[in-house]
Structures are given as C-alpha cells and as structure tokens.
Amino acid sequence: xxxKELPHEDVSxxxxxxxxxGEENDNKEGENNAxxxxxxxxxxxKEDISxxxxxxxxxxxxxxxxxxxxxxxxxxxxxxxxxxxxxxxDTSLAFYDLSEKKEEENKKKVKxxxxxxxxxxxxGSVRSIAFTVSYIAAVLVCxxxxxxxxxxxxxxxxxxxxxxxxxxxxxxxxxxxxxxxTSMLHDEGIIEYPFLFKLYVKMKYDNQxxxxxxxxxxxxxxxxxxxxxxxxxxxxxxxxxLTFKEGITTDELIDIFVSNGIGTRExxxxxxxxxxxxxxxxxxLKTGEDRYYRLDGYLYPDTYRFYSDSTEEEAIxxxxxxxxxxxxxxxxxxxxxxxxxxxxxxxxxxxxEAEAYWVNDFPFVSAVFHNRLNSSTFNGKFxxxxxxxxxxxxxxxxxxxxxxxxxxxxxxPYNTRLYEGFxxxxxxxxxxxxxxxxxxxxxxxxxxxxxxxxxFYCRFAKTQREHExxxxxxxxxxxxx
Numbered sequence: 150x151x152x153k154e155l156p157h158e159d160v161s162x163x164x165x166x167x168x169x170x171g172e173e174n175d176n177k178e179g180e181n182n183a184x185x186x187x188x189x190x191x192x193x194x195k196e197d198i199s200x201x202x203x204x205x206x207x208x209x210x211x212x213x214x215x216x217x218x219x220x221x222x223x224x225x226x227x228x229x230x231x232x233x234x235x236x237x238x239d240t241s242l243a244f245y246d247l248s249e250k251k252e253e254e255n256k257k258k259v260k261x262x263x264x265x266x267x268x269x270x271x272x273g274s275v276r277s278i279a280f281t282v283s284y285i286a287a288v289l290v291c292x293x294x295x296x297x298x299x300x301x302x303x304x305x306x307x308x309x310x311x312x313x314x315x316x317x318x319x320x321x322x323x324x325x326x327x328x329x330x331t332s333m334l335h336d337e338g339i340i341e342y343p344f345l346f347k348l349y350v351k352m353k354y355d356n357q358x359x360x361x362x363x364x365x366x367x368x369x370x371x372x373x374x375x376x377x378x379x380x381x382x383x384x385x386x387x388x389x390x391l392t393f394k395e396g397i398t399t400d401e402l403i404d405i406f407v408s409n410g411i412g413t414r415e416x417x418x419x420x421x422x423x424x425x426x427x428x429x430x431x432x433x434l435k436t437g438e439d440r441y442y443r444l445d446g447y448l449y450p451d452t453y454r455f456y457s458d459s460t461e462e463e464a465i466x467x468x469x470x471x472x473x474x475x476x477x478x479x480x481x482x483x484x485x486x487x488x489x490x491x492x493x494x495x496x497x498x499x500x501x502e503a504e505a506y507w508v509n510d511f512p513f514v515s516a517v518f519h520n521r522l523n524s525s526t527f528n529g530k531f532x533x534x535x536x537x538x539x540x541x542x543x544x545x546x547x548x549x550x551x552x553x554x555x556x557x558x559x560x561x562p563y564n565t566r567l568y569e570g571f572x573x574x575x576x577x578x579x580x581x582x583x584x585x586x587x588x589x590x591x592x593x594x595x596x597x598x599x600x601x602x603x604x605f606y607c608r609f610a611k612t613q614r615e616h617e618x619x620x621x622x623x624x625x626x627x628x629x630x
C-alpha cells in the first residue's frame with residue numbers, strides 16, 4: 150500500500166467533517182446574505198449579486214454556452230447506469246409526477262361536475278316532460294268533459310237522438326209566461342234542460358214567444374224551434390206573382406195588392422205618405438196638399454213575386470228598390486244639366502208614358518214638352534190631355550174615352566189644359582224608357598204639337614196649322630172606320 154494513501158474510513162470521516170463545516174459556513178453565509186437582503190430591501194436600494202461571489206460557483210458550468218447536462222451522468226447506485234434502472238422510480242422526477250397526478254385529479258373533478266350537470270339536466274328534462282304530459286292530459290280531460298256536455302246540450306236543442314214518444318199538452322191561456330211554459334215542457338219530458346230552453350228563446354226570439362190556446366201534440370224528438378212553432382201554428386206562406394203595367398197609377402197599384410190578399414188600402418196609403426225611405430231620388434222631394442200621393446211616379450211597374458203575408462211597407466220597398474236599380478243616381482247629372490229637379494223629370498216621364506203608346510214616339514213627345522217648357526209663346530203650358538184623365542180617374546171614378554169641353558175645364562192643379570208649368574206630381578208610374586226619354590228628348594225635331602191616331606201613333610207638327618191638319622185627318626179616319 151502506498152504511504153501517501155489514507156485508509157478509506159479516514160477519508161470518509163474527514164470528508165464528512167468538511168461537509169459539516171461547509172454546511173455551517175453556508176448557513177452562516179445564508180444568514181448574512183438574508184440579513185443584508187433585508188437591509189437592502191428596507192433601504193430601497195437594489196444591489197447586483199454576482200454568482201462569482203457565491204460558494205461552489207463553477208464558471209465551467211454557469212458560463213458555458215453548451216448544455217449543462219452534457220457529459221454528466223447520474224448514477225444513484227455505484228456500478229449501475231440510468232439505462233440499467235429504467236424500471237426503478239427516479240426520485241429526480243418526483244415533481245413532474247406530482248403535476249400529472251394533480252392534472253388527473255382535476256380531470257376527475259371536471260368529469261364529476263359534468264356528470265352532475267348532465268344528471269341535473271336529465272332531471273329537469275324529466276320534470277318538463279312530466280309537466281307537458283300532465284298538461285296535455287288535463288286538456289284532454291277538459292275537452293272530453295266539455296265535449297260531452299256540448300253533445301248533451303245540442304241533443305236537447307236539436308233533438309238528434311231522442312225518444313219519439315208523443316205527449317199531449319193543453320194551453321189554457323195565451324198569457325202564459327216563459328217560465329211557466331218551460332216548467333210544463335220539462336215536467337212532460339219534452340225538454341231536459343229548462344235553463345237551456347230559456348237561453349235559446351232569449352237569444353233567438355228576443356225572449357218573446359207567443360202560444361195559442363188549445364191541445365197540442367208534442368214529442369221529445371222535436372227540436373226547440375219545432376216545439377215553439379207547434380205551440381203557435383201559422384198559416385203556410387204562399388207566393389203571389391203580381392204584374393204592374395207601365396203607366397199604372399198608384400190607386401190601381403194599391404187595388405191589385407189588396408185584391409191579392411196583401412195589405413189593406415189604408416195600410417198602403419199610410420206607408421206611401423208617411424214611410425221613411427232612404428233613396429237618393431227622394432232626398433229633395435217636395436210634397437204639398439195638391440199632390441195626390443207622395444210616391445206617385447216612383448213605384449216602378451214590373452212583375453214581382455210577393456209572399457201572401459208581406460206587409461205594406463215590404464211591398465212598397467220592393468217597388469222603390471227596383472226604381473233605384475233601373476233609374477240610378479248616375480242620371481242625376483243629366484237632370485241637373487237640363488235645369489230640372491228629379492221630381493220634374495219623373496213628372497215629364499209620367500206624361501210621356503200616359504200620352505204615347507209606342508216607345509218610338511217617346512223621344513218626340515218629350516221634345517214637344519221640353520220645347521213648350523222653354524218657349525216664351527207657350528210659357529210652359531203642356532196642354533196634356535193625359536193630366537185631365539188622371540184627375541178624372543182619381544177624383545171622378547174613372548177615365549173618359551173622349552174628353553169633353555167640360556172635362557177639359559175641370560178645376561184642378563193637375564189640369565195642364567188650364568194651368569202652365571208642372572202639375573203637383575207625376576200622373577202615373579212610368580217605365581225606364583219613358584224616364585230616359587224625359588231627360589234625352591229629340592233635340593232636333595222642333596215639334597210643339599202632337600195628336601194620337603187610331604193606331605195609337607203620334608202625329609207631330611211644328612206649327613198650329615200643321616197640327617190642326619193632323620187633327621182633321623185623325624177625325625176623318627175615325628169616321629171612316
């Protein structure tokens with residue numbers, strides 16, 4: 150053994166002692182450094198600490214630009230390399246392992262939270278589904294119950310499926326109240342729900358129904374309407390077809406209505422004079438004591454179908470409505486252009502209708518009246534025999550086939566043989582052709598006279614002499630025939 154070599158044990162002990170001293174020095178130096186650091190911090194000054202002043206500083210390690218781990222091998226156990234202990238836990242990697250464990254624990258916590266959330270969401274969904282199912286079930290139950298009562302009530306009202314047993318009841322007084330009648334019907338088993346019957350009568354019949362005295366045969370199979378009708382039978386309605394010819398007077402028209410079982414003369418006269426009707430052609434209608442009927446001229450002649458139980462007002466409305474349909478408000482501008490009122494136009498139309506037989510003569514007869522109305526020679530004197538006939542028909546029992554001098558001298562504001570201008574009102578109810586002719590006369594003919602021959606054609610003349618010649622010809626032809 151070499152003399153310079155020391156025993157292994159001695160070397161170890163010395164090394165241990167040196168290590169202990171080094172640790173003590175390190176501790177002292179650390180305490181001094183800590184104290185100096187505290188002083189430095191308290192003074193607010195910063196000092197640069199050089200690693201070179203530290204114990205154990207190795208410039209080959211800290212100042213080298215190469216990897217500090219290069220050339221260094223770890224051998225925890227002498228004689229064994231790192232490769233040989235790959236299966237043994239490496240204490241130098243303990244911090245890394247701890248981080249991985251924490252990450253795994255965090256992941257587990259997150260999973261638990263997600264799982265809890267999913268479970269909670271699943272619980273909310275279950276509650277929502279349960280609520281929805283309960284709601285639907287409640288709605289269905291309500292619908293079934295409501296539907297049941299609707300079917301039951303409707304069956305009582307309309308008698309879809311009820312017993313057809315016949316029951317006889319006797320009404321002893323027409324003054325029976327609705328409550329009394331309802332109780333009787335319920336007691337006899339004809340209706341099941343009294344409140345429903347009274348509600349039906351209130352809504353449909355305005356709480357007013359009438360009954361007749363007598364014995365009536367009813368049945369639960371009768372619906373409510375049939376029960377009510379059975380207790381107050383009315384005659385079956387029939388239709389009546391009536392035709393009013395063009396130029397008919399109001400008196401003649403009323404006679405036709407009454408003779409066919411519709412209304413009374415007094416009823417028609419009252420409606421014609423006092424009825425409230427909303428039509429454009431009646432807005433400016435002025436009537437006076439001399440006018441025979443307020444609605445003369447506006448009761449349009451045509452063919453109508455009426456129910457036999459129609460009222461006077463219903464009948465008159467039908468005629469006025471037809472007039473409005475045929476002679477609409479579009480003609481008002483033309484009437485105004487001629488300087489006439491609606492009533493004056495209708496008066497002219499009535500005279501045209503009464504004087505002329507053939508429609509082709511209407512525009513020329515209209516021209517005669519317009520020319521006379523605008524002529525200073527005639528001063529609006531129409532000289533219409535038809536106006537005299539109207540007076541005879543209304544006041545003297547009927548028309549005359551031939552007018553006498555006495556007839557032509559009848560004192561009446563309708564007599565245009567005596568008085569100038571328009572009569573108090575129309576002398577008949579004219580057709581649409583006459584109405585149109587009254588506002589669209591032949592403006593080029595220049596006629597002032599006409600006379601009707603044996604074939605009901607009008608012969609026109611511009612002068613008095615021509616007219617006298619035409620009259621002589623007509624009289625001669627009559628004598629010859």
